[in-house]
Structure formats: structure tokens, C-alpha cells
Amino acid sequence: MPRLRTDDPKARIQQVAVELFAERGVQQTSLRDIADRLGVTKPALYYHFASREDLLNSLVQPLIDDFDAYVTAQEAAAPVTTQDLMSSYFDLAHKHRWLIQIVIRDLAVLTELKLASRMMEWRARLTELLIGPTPTLDAKVRAMVALGGLSDSAVMFDDEPFEALRTAAVSAAVDCLGPA
Secondary structure, three states: OOOEEEEEEEEHHHHHHHHHHHHHHHOOHHHHHHHHHHOOHHHHHHHOOOOOOHHHHHHHHHHHHHHHHHHHHHHHHHHOOHHHHHHEEEHHHHHHHHHHHHHHHHHHHHOOOHHHOOOOOOHHHHHHHHHHHOOHHHHHHHHHHHHHHHHHHHOOOOOOOOOHHHHHHHHHHHHHHHHO
């Protein structure tokens, strides 16, 4: 997990929160835990974040903004090649891999932040770009497997060299979709 080097107290709180969420899970981490790790009082955290949910939202909002912007940009650029879409989608998932790992490990967060419906919407819009508006069931399944496998690879193989992982994951996702 990357470490922030900052004198910004808000960013430092977010970094410690990410560390604790990754270690213990979101539901099992309180503001008291975060304050203790930082060596500050709980009221000091309230100066920056009104609640644990507020803190969590501040961590997730950049992911939401990036995925919203990405899907909108892909739609505006259509038609996009499968290779280009899969490559850029991998890059985006890889960029947010630490937060996605936290959410995957604590699925209640998906519901709490209403992320599940957003993720499903992003996937549906990307699927349409890949296979069109009236695909067969086989094509829909292939697209879901390709997108899901690609994002899972970006998130779960964080010890692998980026370029090698990107090449392997994108190639597998494109192969999964079959001939264009």
C-alpha cells in the first residue's frame, strides 16, 4: 500500500483510515481506532470529518468521480477499440486498487455507499460499448467475464510488475470477448 508523505492532517487521517480499513475492515474500524493510530484525540478527527461515513465518503469520492468521468469519456469517444477500452479500464482499476480491495473485503460498504448500483451501471455502459445495444446472452456473459476478470486482475495481483500484469490481463480480456 502506498504511503503518503504529507503534512496535510486531512490527508494523513485518510491514509491511516485506508491502512486500518485494509487491516481490519471498514465496519471493524472506528474513529477511535484511527485517532489512536494517529496519536490524536477523537475530537481532533471531528474537526476534519463529521463521522466515519464522512471519512469513508471522502476516500471513495475520487473513485466515483474517476469512473463516472471515464465511462462518459469512453461513450463520447465511441467507437473505441476493444484493446484501447480494456487497457484504459485496467489502468483505472489499477489506480484505485487499494480502495477496491477494501470494498471487496467488506461488501457491506458497497451497500452503505450505494456503490454496487453505480458499479453495475458503469459495467452495463461499458458492456454496451464493447458489444452493442442488443447482444446475445453469450456476448453479454463474455463481456462481463472480460470486464470483471480484468478489474479483478488489476486489483488482486498488486505484487506483479505493472506492465507485465497489464499486458497479460488486457490480452486475456480481449481474448475472452472473442472475435470482433
